[in-house]
Structures are given as structure tokens and as C-alpha cells.
Amino acid sequence: MKPRTKMLILIISTVTVVSAIFVIIWVALKTRHEAVQVPSSKSIFIDPSIGADESKIYREAIKDVLGTKDYVVVESGTSDADIVVSSASSAGFQALTTHIVGVPTVLTGPQMVEPTQEPASYIRLPADLNDELPNIKEKLQQTLKAPILWSLTVAGDIIIGRTVYQQESRLGDYTSSFVKVKDLLSSADYTIANAEWTAADGIAYPLQGMNFASPTKSLDGLTYAGIDAVSLANNHSMNGGGVAFEQMLTSLTNRGIGYFGAGKDYAQAHAPYIADIKGTKVAFLGYTAIPGNFEAGPNSTGNAFIKIAPWYPFNEASIAQMEADIKTAKIKAEVVIPFFHWSEEYVHVPNEQMRQVAHRAVEAGATMVVASHPHWVQGIEWYKDTLIAYSLGNFVFDQEQSLKTKQGVVLSTEFAGNRLTKASFTPIQIEDYYQPHILDGAAGQEVLNNIYAHSYWKN
Helix, strand or coil, rough: CHHHHHHHHHHHHHHHHHHHHHHHHHHHHHHHHHHHHCCCCHHHEHHHHCHHHHHHHHHHHHHHHHHHCCCEEEECCCCCCEEECCCCCCCCCEEEEEEEEEEEECCCCEEEEEEEEEEEEECCCHHHHHHHHHHHHHHHHCCCCCCEEEEEEEEEEECCCHHHHHHHHHHCCCHHCCCCHHHHCCCCCCEEEECCCCCCCCCCCCCCCCCCCHHHHHHHHHHEEEEEEEECCCCCCCCCCCCHHHHHHHHHHHCCCCCECCCCCCHHHCCCCEEEEEEECCCEEEECCEEEEEEEEEECCCCECCCCCCCCCCCCCHHHHHHHHHHHHHHHCCCCEEEEEECCCCCCCCCCHHHHHHHHHHHHCCEEEEEECCCCCCCCCEECCCEEEECCEEEEECCCHHHHEEEEEEEEEEEEEEEEEEEEEEEEECCCCCCEEEEEEHHHHHHHHHHHHEEEEEE
């Protein structure tokens, strides 16, 4: 082999060896650098059950407080991760965020439900970072969207007929029944009640008997009092007949007052009336279990019925339809509230079929259940974190045959988004056959005691 060839081979071999050594050193250094940049002791794991949108908010808040360059998010390995965020508490975890929940309180005074805080997520930090927890919480409060607070008030049975109509027409003032309770009703973001008379022109307005009717102008009282929507599912809203009832539906719509539990056909009677209350969609449904009004048909005006004791044999098909209505409403709205008209009259205790229907309404998706008809207040129930008020009693009525028929309650509630956070009952008493006022002191407490004594508080 020529010397020149030997020299060339030596040069090539030397270059190859040096290159290989360089590559080995470069790979080693790169690997070491990456290991330094991503230590397992500085990783963050966020429980997938928290959800992608909130996980991103948690991750950015934590990294913003602790510094972004030294912390990375890992997809698994909770035991190895330095920081862990979870939806469930465990050893070494601390509450990170909370949400408002409604919980039962003691049965004294008008207050029934008060807002409390319950942990919604938890975090485990290294001991040397525990002092940073308040800063992380503060950052999350600035970032997480808090639910919008809104209020709903519910009143019981209203008739602007018979003696109530006589009193109002004598005064020439169809708002006079509501003068002393206007502020109680109108102070809420939204107010509903049970409208139990026919408001129409050109029909008879009896001052005796069991037919409740008055001119269209009698709806002035609802507008004045700030009532936004009414249940028409009862046994008296069609007392003026089908044509007059349809005139009432039109009059309510023209005044901007919603209605539910009735319509020009079966589909409309069972459809929810949906209101947007400060950004929360709330669906109202109405059902009567009392004979008197017509039941809506495929092509005929009437009410939505459920058929239960004491006026009907228990009818499973009607209850199943109610459940289907609630489930459909739940797709369209965040909050669903059925308003029932039921019960034997002049009793404080709801019957077992009423309780069964109320429970099934809750299980179908109802956020709260309210009701009326027996002319007395009835007990309440806290069932699966849902408030059931079995009867609010009379509100604007002319039954002065006893103290209990003159009395009722107004339910005032507060919600955070789709969650009930607070509820209270304000006792009222009706005077002069037409005008309710707020009932304070021992007399008001006695009305509340009648509710408490007959309640199924926690089940």
C-alpha cells in the first residue's frame, strides 16, 4: 500500500472516531439537559374528572403563581407528581376551590335554607410551597367564572273573582289587592303565582258560588305587583268558558305575562314556559290534579293534568307524561320548576301520592317543586337536595271562614346559576276578603309552625 493511501485512510479513520465521540457527548449532554429541565419533582397532575376547560384554568393559575419555566403538566402518575389537583379529598390534600350549596338549617324562624360553602376541588402541594396556597386560590377566584346570582319569588292562589272582584270594582282599582305586598313580590328578579280565575270581557262575573271571573282589566294587579308569569293549571282559570279562557291567554301575552300549565292544545299545555333570568334559563311547568277545568286535548284548549288522590285513582300514564315533560324541559333550560295544584282541602299534611309525584318530579330533573290548592299551608320536604313546598296556601282570596284560610306564605328563593342557595317563607294574612299583608311576630311564627310541624324535613 502506498504511503499516500495509508495517510488518507488514517485521516478518514481519525475523523470518523472523533465524529462518533462528538455525537456521543452531544447526545449525553442533551439528555442530561432535558432531565434537568423536566424533573419529576416539579410536575403537575390534574385529575381528568375536573374537565378540560377547568383543568386549563387550574394549570395556568398554578404555573403563574409558582413560575412557568420549572413546572410541566403530566398526564398520569399522581404519586410521582409534585403538585396534584383532584376533585376528591385524600391524605395531604387541602381545599382549593369551593362552591355554594343549599343545605337544611334548623326549623326556627322564616329561614329554611342558607348558603354554605362546600369544597369543589383539592390540591396537594410540597411542604415548602404550602405558603403559596392563598395566592393560588386568589388567582383562581380572579379567573374562574362565578355563577350569576338571581332571585325567584312564588306566591300561592290568586282569585280576582267573587268578593275580591266586588271589592276591587267598588274601589275602581284593580291593583288594590296587592298594595301591601307589592314590594315583597316585585323585589325579586322574577315572580310567579297561581292565577285561579278567568279574566275576560263580555262574560258574567258572579258574586256568589264557585265561578271566579272578572274583566280583563283585573290583570292590572299582576302587572302592578311585578308578577312575571302564572300557572293556569288549576280548577278555576276556565270558569268563564273556553272562548273567554283563550281571551285571557291573549291578554296575558299582550301584557308580557307568561303562563304555563295550559294552552290551546295538549302540546302547548305540557310545554315549558322558559324565562331567561339574568342569564339562567328557567323552565316552568304547571299541573292540576283537581276536577273543574277542561283537560287539554290534541286540538282543544285546556290544562295539563296529573290524576292522583283524592280526586282520581292514581293514573300512571299522567305521571309518566309529567316526567317526560320535565326531562324535555331540562334539555332546554338549566332550572326546571313544576307548579302543582293538588290535595284535599283544609289539611296541613300532603297525602302519600302527592309525595310520590313530587319525588318522581325531582328524580326526573326538577330543581324545586312548589304547589297550592288546599287553602291551608302544608309541610315542606328536602328531598335529594331539592326543596318541595307542598302548599303555599291562599294569597289573594276571599275565604274568611277561618284564620287558616286567611293565611298563607310567600316563598322567596335565591339561586347561584342552577343551584338553589337560599329560601325563606314570609307569612301573609288576608283582610277584608281581598287584601293580603305581611304577618309579623307571634302570629306569623304560628303560620310557620304549621309548616314545620307537618314537614318531612330531610329524607
